[in-house]
Amino acid sequence: MNYGVVSQEQLEKIDEILTEKLIKIGVDCVIIIDMAGNIITAKDNGTSKYDVYSFAALAAGNFATVDAMAKLVGEEEFSLLFHKGTDCNIHFSKIDDELLLISMFGKDISLGFLRLNVVETIEQIKKLWARD
Amino acid sequence: MSFINLKEKIVQIKIVYYGPGRGGKTTNLEYINRKFNKQIQSEMVSLKTHGDRTLFFDFLPFDMGKIKGYEMKIQLYTVPGQVKYNATRKLVLKGVDGIVFVADAQEQMREKNIRSLNQLYENLKSYKQSIFNIPLVLQYNKVDLRNQGIPILPTSVLEKDLNSKLKVPSFEASALTGYHVPETLKKIISSTVVSIQKKLL
Ligand SMILES: Nc1nc2c(ncn2[C@@H]2O[C@H](COP(=O)(O)OP(=O)(O)OP(=O)(O)O)[C@@H](O)[C@H]2O)c(=O)[nH]1
Ligand SMILES: [Mg+2]
Numbered sequence: 001m002n003y004g005v006v007s008q009e010q011l012e013k014i015d016e017i018l019t020e021k022l023i024k025i026g027v028d029c030v031i032i033i034d035m036a037g038n039i040i041t042a043k044d045n046g047t048s049k050y051d052v053y054s055f056a057a058l059a060a061g062n063f064a065t066v067d068a069m070a071k072l073v074g075e076e077e078f079s080l081l082f083h084k085g086t087d088c089n090i091h092f093s094k095i096d097d098e099l100l101l102i103s104m105f106g107k108d109i110s111l112g113f114l115r116l117n118v119v120e121t122i123e124q125i126k127k128l129w130a131r132d
Numbered sequence: 133m134s135f136i137n138l139k140e141k142i143v144q145i146k147i148v149y150y151g152p153g154r155g156g157k158t159t160n161l162e163y164i165n166r167k168f169n170k171q172i173q174s175e176m177v178s179l180k181t182h183g184d185r186t187l188f189f190d191f192l193p194f195d196m197g198k199i200k201g202y203e204m205k206i207q208l209y210t211v212p213g214q215v216k217y218n219a220t221r222k223l224v225l226k227g228v229d230g231i232v233f234v235a236d237a238q239e240q241m242r243e244k245n246i247r248s249l250n251q252l253y254e255n256l257k258s259y260k261q262s263i264f265n266i267p268l269v270l271q272y273n274k275v276d277l278r279n280q281g282i283p284i285l286p287t288s289v290l291e292k293d294l295n296s297k298l299k300v301p302s303f304e305a306s307a308l309t310g311y312h313v314p315e316t317l318k319k320i321i322s323s324t325v326v327s328i329q330k331k332l333l
Contacts (some may be wrong), residue, residue, distance in 0.1 A: 006136075006137070006138065007138060008138045008139040011137065011138070011139040012139065034135060034227065035226055035227065036135075036146055036226050036227020036228070037146065037191075037207065037227070038134070038135035038144045038146070038207075038227070039135070039137075039144065040135065040137070041137070051174045051175070053174060053193045053205070053207070054174050054175065054177050054191060054193070057177065057189075057191040057207065057209070058177065058191070060226075061179075061188055061189065061223065061224075064223040064226065065188075065220070065223065068219060068223065
């Protein structure tokens with residue numbers, strides 16, 4: 001993938017994967033961002049309205065902070081990043097060194113089920129880039 | 133690094149206000165937020181201490197309208213200027229496209245400006261970016277204090293201290309009154325857009 005510019009076709013395929021694997025199982029909103037806080041793409045279920053640009057800036061900062069803390073204590077990385085609320089939960093997952101996948105979901109989905117689907121989503125996205 | 137979405141025709145550009153602590157970076161963004169509220173769709177995000185010092189960053193998304201059919205989303209950030217926060221300062225610089233260096237024009241701040249600019253050079257180097265290649269604008273802030281009899285460095289001295297090698301555009305400014313705040317912003321946006329267009333061609 002020519003990171004920095006993603007083709008329209010690639011984005012459409014990524015959006016399809018996100019819808020199929022995550023939005024359809026009940027995830028409210030899913031965003032792919034880069035480590036600088038740019039949004040690559042965002043999909044939601046049509047009912048949730050988040051300020052995705054501010055969210056991306058904060059999420060990139062949050063991830064970078066936790067990553068830097070991991071290095072300080074001698075860990076390569078903390079693999080699970082998860083914030084639990086009453087109505088909304090946020091799950092972070094690294095796609096590669098540059099990209100993050102963030103899912104926001106409610107109480108109807110278990111963390112285990114979500115993680116399973118996130119792993120599959122990332123595998124599919126990586127395959128897509130490997131091919132192009 | 134800027135991100136270009138060819139599907140929705142959106143370009144995201146990251147501009148960082150950098151400089152010594154209490155120099156007026158946050159005040160720049162606050163002025164922009166008030167003055168250009170039509171171009172700003174969401175709230176300014178400020179991660180700060182109880183004493184109103186920036187702890188991590190301020191974030192303000194600024195809609196510039198369209199250039200050649202592409203919607204330009206300018207993401208403005210500030211870094212925390214306090215010396216002890218260099219680790220977080222570096223995180224904010226990740227993927228930066230353009231920088232405004234906000235110097236504090238007060239005489240007593242002379243050393244701190246130079247040290248902060250040197251650290252910017254080092255921090256960019258750690259991302260394999262060069263201060264000599266990245267779009268950069270210097271702002272000599274707080275010149276309004278001259279009227280209160282507070283010793284302010286002459287612009288010629290600031291130019292010599294900070295801009296003799298860089299030779300980039302610079303402005304005297306007062307972030308508090310807004311003097312040259314829009315000019316600084318316009319200049320860094322146009323330099324950054326030009327540099328991104330060059331990279332794409
Ligand atoms: N007189 C005057 N005061 C200013 C000006 N700009 C900022 N200040 C004041 O200087 C102080 C620090 O300003 P900030 O904008 O918070 O500075 P900062 O660079 O964001 O500081 P850090 O977040 O610690 O890095 C505040 O009390 C501002 O009101 C200016 O142009 N003139
Ligand atoms: Mg500040």
